[in-house]
């Protein structure tokens with residue numbers, strides 16, 4: 796057998812395809828962070844708070860997963876009530892997302908806010924699309940949710956993965972696993 800002269804304390808990431816995926820979220824009370832954590836585990840990349848990253852950092856990735864909660868019920872703009880509100884209107888307009896693959900996730904409360912379930916996810920979708928990103932990845936069925944309306948619906952589907960840590964926290968991890976499998980099948984990663 797061969798002996799390594801010096802065992803490395805940490806291994807460099809060997810799979811370069813993983814390095815090309817970025818995972819960004821924001822949170823107010825931690826729920827979106829929880830879901831981002833499930834995605835992080837399923838994909839094998841670290842989740843980062845959007846408030847801590849520059850536009851340049853994000854642009855290094857070929858595929859980007861972004862997620863937000865909704866706090867500003869019924870708002871047309873700045874629906875998240877988190878760092879996204881700033882980032883989407885000050886940083887994103889300076890970035891050319893042409894050719895970038897972007898997948899969205901949202902976290903909301905379908906029972907208390909059933910007319911505005913995960914509205915901020917729809918705002919992320921529209922604004923990334925407006926910058927030229929490819930937004931066809933990770934759309935999901937509305938089945939299994941109890942909302943009336945959502946600005947995150949495109950056609951008859953959600954424009955990404957929607958999770959509800961207030962009412963369906965026990966479904967989130969499996970929803971994430973299925974969604975990540977879907978993203979792989981769709982060629983997102």
Ligand SMILES: Cc1cc2nc3c(=O)[nH]c(=O)nc-3n(C[C@H](O)[C@H](O)[C@H](O)COP(=O)(O)O)c2cc1C
Pocket residue numbers: 821822823824825826827828864865866867868869902903904905908911912913914960961
């Ligand atoms: C004042 C208030 C307003 C909210 N508005 C909405 C809403 O419009 N749509 C929605 O889906 N959830 C709404 N929610 C629920 C939060 O989005 C939900 O609890 C989410 O998990 C919070 O995520 P966070 O912990 O990452 O901030 C609201 C919650 C509160 C307390």
